[in-house]
Amino acid sequence: MEITPAHYTVLSAALFTIGVIGVLVRRNIIIIFMAIELMLNAVNINLVAHAQQVENLVGQVFVVFVIAVAAAEAAVGLGIILAFYRNKETVNIDEMNVMRW
């Protein structure tokens, strides 16, 4: 069976869904963040596959930017999570509801 861009798209969709589900069901902030990274990577796969399909490199360029931004995001995000952890001594997302209603 030939692996076509369509297959990658399906893979990407699956990965994205896994990421989304991860975000929704996990309790640990770090893991949720990882799930978000999964979503971003699903996007990357999609972009690369489409780049292949439409025969230009824009998609791949986009991927580079997404990766870079994801890295920056990780840096900022982990910093924020760290600050949170320092105050609350927890990274459990259920305990993060001081502000509501």
Next chain:
Amino acid sequence: MPAGFSTLDFYFILPELVLTGGALLLLLLSVTVPKQDGVLLGVTLVTIATTLVAVSAFAGLDETVSRGLLAIDGFAAFFKVLALLSAALTVLMSAPYLRVEGLKAGEYYFLILCATLGMMFMASGLDLITLFIGLETMALSFYVLVGYLKPNPRSNEAAVKYFLLGAFSLGILLYGMSLLYGATGTTSLAGISAALSGQETSAVLVLAVILVGAGMGFKIAAVPFHMWAPDVYEGAPTPVTAFLSVGSKAASFAMLLRIFVEGLPALAEEWKTLFWGLAVVTMTVGNIAALTQSNLKRMLAYSSIAHAGYLLIGVVVGTERGVASMLVYLGVYLFMQLGVFGIVTAMRRGDIIGDELKDLTGLFKRSPVVGFAMLCFMLSLGGIPPTAGFMGKMWLFGAAIDAGEIWLVVIAVLNSAVSAYYYLRVVVFMWINEDEPAGSPIAIGPTMAVALGVALLGTVVLGVYPQALFEYAQSAASTLDGITSSIALR
């Protein structure tokens, strides 16, 4: 499209360069010259002012530069001015706040300038990649700014929420963008527009529209993507909330308009329907939820959600008049929203957080001028003449009527009537409740005075004589590509 970059491209991004330079200088100064908050403030303001001058130097241009990545047009210029103005006012009202909270000023101003930089790119980006980069530049800065009160658990929590949900929505947005790229083979808005014209709408494209819409909806805090807003607004340092609710919202609307109006005119029917629904639920939920809030910042968050709903009317209309009216509204919104947050910021003094409604009790008695200013801002937010908010709303609703969106606008006016209730509640606390207020009187420092003065002036003057803004917005809107000049009545 020129084959490569040229020095000319750098010339056109001069304002952004100035801003970046200023930001870097600030960072440098904050390390080398400690305890010089005044200097830092000065540098920030000068940077913003210089950028503003640079931006206005390009006013009137309508150029596509950097191989089609950036537009130097009136539309971009308008949003850049908005971003810079809101940054400047935020900075002005931040100065005393930082002192009270004991926060480091250098990084703070730096982050503000970075966010502003992102906003400027969001305003002029013509390519999904540019827009994405601009968006992230802004968002990353805000993640940090929201959590800038490091010892404060609320601030922490707000930052985490904003960050996680922001990243989550970014994923959705990017997924939508990738679908768009897949369907058209390009990330350039003009290219997408060209590729889609005449093409049958496919399910994938609809999905892409929905995902991109959802991603942008998150940024502008449209229901049901708004859930972060109240929490984040409440937890973030007040000036940051102000900046977030004005600058970020305006820039996101700029990006939204770029993507949908310039990039996806072929799918106009789909996204107009989408935003129609979003507009209705956004303003309704925003207003109704705001009715019973007792925390001022939280109430303003819902009010800001509701305003996003009104602004979406302009998107739904999608005509030049619609866009122009949005720009007017955003311009007006800047003054009144920043003004309100300025006052809430000023309420933070000594041991008093000052963001509860009851903290406003007797405000008018304590300091009549602030009370009067707050009255003006509240009336303006409620859209009651002779304040700027009325002119903004009037013109926004007018555009919708012109486009035949009668039901949308009926819902909107009813909403705006409902909103008057909670804005007046603030007024009741300030003006009518006679109980003796607690705490020390409000001291308005010089920078805060300037910020509030500008906001008040803008709110009142634009309410009585909005001609300049109308004209400016009109000309800015007309430079947006792919805009239709008018839709026949009915």
Next chain:
Amino acid sequence: MSNNANFPLLTLIMFTPLAGAVLLLFVNKNSTNAIRWIANGFAGLGFLVSLPLWFWLDMATPDWQFVERHEWIPSIGAEYLVGVDGFSSLLILLATLMGLIAILSSWTAITTRVKEYYIFLLVLQTGMIGAFVSLDFLLFFLFWEVMLVPMYFLIGIWGSANRLYSAIKFFLFTLVGSVVMLLGILAVYFYHHEVTGIYSFDITRFHQLNMPFDLQWWVFLAFFLGFAVKVPMFPFHTWLPDAHTDAPTAGSVILAAVLLKMGTYGFIRFSLPILPEATRAAVPWVVTLCIIGIVYGALVAMAQRDWKRLVAYSSVSHMGMVMLGMFALNAVGITGSIVQQINHGISTGGLFLLVGVVYERRHTREISEYGGLSKVMPAYAAIFLVMTMSSIGLPALNGFIGEILILQGIFVVNKIWAAFAATGIVLGAAYMLWLYQRTMFGTVDNPKNENLPDLNLREWATFIPLLILAVWIGLYPKPFIDRLDSSVVRVMMRVNSADVSLNAGAPGAGVQSPVVSSDLLTLDGDTGDVIELPVRGGAR
């Protein structure tokens, strides 16, 4: 254009009170007497500068007078366009007079936050006058809404027990009506642009517009909501009793005498001439509401135990009468309607003042708390009698002129309507006389009433103008009716041109006349209606 001298009279009238308010800003809030003198002075000045409207008004011309036109927001075609005709000049005079009386009546009644109080009253005054002089629809709307805020504060800060509730109710009710009305305004605006290519809020242009019926109908509904809430017509009246009951005396007086007239003014100035077909189509509905309002207001008034609330419900009844005359759509009805607006201002304003006098002395409005006041306050009782009689339309007093014209006007349209409306005469007498009996007659049962002082000089001063007007209009209303001629003809030309021929060639006939034909536009293709572009929109 007559009276179009270079002197900006209307602007002066409009902004004199505002100038007073601004001046008051700089007065120390503790020097209350200075504040009172300044406020009264500016109110008096405001009345004085408005007097030229009476003496200089040219009754012979159909044109707008004292017109001032300046650019305002050219990009949307909004202008600072003010001007008056007989109708609005009378309402302005009423507003300046009642404003003066209201301010004068507050001298001792208001002791807290005096400065703010007078500032709000003066700002309110500017808002009211502004709405009456605006010939630009947007400008009108601006003033229309501006009035809400000071009134809100007047009720909310200086009102009685339930003041916050009443204030917000007043505010929201009116706001809902007016925002919907704004939509109607915008619809007309865009339609005007569509057929003429000109962006303008100039109502003299709108008065020449022939809109398709469907659009007219929707716009009519939008206008109706805005104006009917203000009038207030049944069933939009529920804010009124609350607002009146809880407002301070001056607030009630202004509310009854002037603010309610905004609604009827709006109908006559905007709804009727801009939307003639829809108006004609709406007549049965509106009249039904009017009649219900007349009877209903009177009956509900009868059941009241609160003095002010009773008068408030009588307002509902009277304003129903005013609306009824208007929707007779003939000259007599509309003239009567306008005259009755003035009359209602005088008599109901007077009645609220009267309630205020005893309220200030006794701090209660319960009717049962009073009784036998004739004995302790004979002068008060006498004035109350005159106002009561004026209110129930006793001939030779002002109320009669309005009522008889209105009823005669509606009678020729439909006899049954007139018969139903005329029951208001009987009921009006019943509840007012009963009120009079319960408060003025009988023995002084309540010891607290035994030593009430009669009217003092200042209070006399507030009533004398009203008494004079009541008798003047009752005996010789000609000067008032004469200056309404051109206003009425202007409306009639649009809604019922068959009934104006008597005056053709005389005042107002010119309204219809020459128009340019070079730009004849056909609308809607299928209807083939021709719109005539205004050459002189009356006020060039």
Next chain:
Amino acid sequence: MDLIWLIPVLPGIGAALNGLLGIRYFSKPVAAAIACATMGGALLLSIFAFAQLLGAEHREHVVTLAHWIPPIPLQTVDGLGAFEAPWAFRLDPLSGMMILIVSGIGFLIHLYSSSYMDHEPRGGYVRFFCYLNLFCFFMLTLVLGSTFLVMFVGWEGVGLCSYLLIGFWYHKKSAADAGKKAFVVNRVGDFGFVLGVFLIFFTFGTIDFREVAEAASQMPVESAAFGVLSTICLLLFVGAVGKSAQIPLYVWLPDAMEGPTPVSALIHAATMVTAGVYMVGRNAVLFSHAPMVMTIVAVVGGVTALMAATIGLVQTDIKKVLAYSTVSQLGYMFLATGVGAFGAGAFHLMTHAFFKALLFLGSGSVIHAMNDEQDMQKMGNMKLYMPTTFITMFVGALAIAGVPGLSGFFSKDEILAKTFVASPWLWGLAVVTAGMTAFYMFRLIFMTFFGEYRGPKWGGDAEGQADGDHAAAADDHGHDGAHVWHGPHESPKLMTVPLMILAVGAAVAGYVGIPPIIGDFVGVGNAIEHFLEPSFVAESAALAEEGEHAVAHLSHVVEFGLMAFSVLIAGLGIALAYHLYVRRPKRAVELAENWAGAHRVLTNKYYVDEAYNSTVIKGTMGSARGLWAVDRNVVDGAVNGAGWLTRALSWVSHVLDKYVVDGLVNLAAWICAEGSYIFRRGQTGLIQNYAVATLFGVFACATAFLVVRFMG
């Protein structure tokens, strides 16, 4: 004659002077002098004007002072007309007669009052004269008005004055109530009147009496169909019924006796209540074109006459008897106009004005003498104490009873004769009434002036002074305990002189209208009817009708028979009264006991007041309260229209009422607030819930698109 406008204006000036300055500054004599002087002036002017009118060739004179309501275009049946109302006054025979009556009797009553009201405190005294003058101003305006609207000014104005004067002793609840009742009942009549005026304008395009009459005379007589003229007349008649206290609106008049007696004499006997008759006469042309309405008028008049007379039979309050007598006599006048005898009606109006004013003033004199006692059961043998009053009142009673030679005889006989021609049935009613009239009038005379004195003791007698409510009532009237009553006494000259003048009038006034049967013998025609004739016909028709006039006359034999019969009946009435109240007083009590049911019904005035109270008034107040409840709860609550159930519940429950109801507005607000709480609850603070919301949004949008795209 151009100065006729001064006739009403003079008393108006008097009222203004007394009202504006007098209450504060004038002493009693000054106020009375001003009032009497202005009335005297009006009387002189009236006499002068009347004399000129007699001498004039054309007996109609209109004076237009100014525009009142300037012309305004208005659609009428005949196309576009103009609604206008000038301040115009008309002097013609009818109004000439009326101004004489009004200013003449008015003047006398002013004089009388200056003494009668003397025990009022100064403020009240001046106020009284102010009102009295004001009344005369309006009454003269009414009769002189040349258009319906000017007449209406007077019409409503006299109503107001009646209200004020009935309620003059406002501290008495009954007085205040009676005043209000009079006004409101009159307003019911006015309701008809104004509608009639509207219809008149709509039909004729004018509201000027003469023009309307001319136009109406050109229209066919509506004997077959109930057309527009009939409608007009019916509506006008509703107004007349209210003003002139006919069935079913007569209830206010007996209550109006709460006012001071001069007021009763002037307003509720001589002048105001006859305004209805005057108005019908004024519109004789209209009415004669509407025979069906004429029938109604006649029947209403006849039935009222009888019914009021029956009630009058048993009343013991001296003024109530006179009040019902007035209602009854007014019924007579309507009967006359109803059968087309406008002249006879007006004639009776005039004679009635004399004798009824006389009787009222006489009764006032008695009441005055009895220290404000009005119950005839507590009087008796008063002829001993006050001979002048007795003699004058006796003359009045003879006149009203229709004893030949006195005024009432002529006018009543005229009416009876004309009625007989029209309908023997009505004639029967009228004759029975005449008998009753004679009976109750002499019952009054006998109970008051004859027999034993049954009143309270007087002098230094403390018991007499402290005698129950009577003394209290006296105090109420402003005696303040300082005034000590010295027993019944003749009234002062200022009171008796008017009585004498009126007695002369009551005796001789009838000679202006000698019936042809007698007149033919002595060679004198019926002067007054001939004189008034021009007022009752259209100018164009006046000449034409000259000839056919005699046709309606009866043969002399029949007429003489009728006359004799009515005199006989009257005599029987008097005799019966003498029998029951002088010779065998116990018999009257026995009769009342034997016929207890009927007696109770009559003393309670057929329970009409009670019926009105339980229907009209209760109904109105009930609906008023109900509507208010509706207003508080429903309309207010119905803004969103969703509150029916809530409202029903809250009706039952005050608690619910507080929180849910005050209406729909609050309901809407409540819904918003609840919605607000719901939305707030959604804001759980948990990130994942927020993410779910986001996803939900995406899916919702996608689903919506899918549905629209693939299903739709």
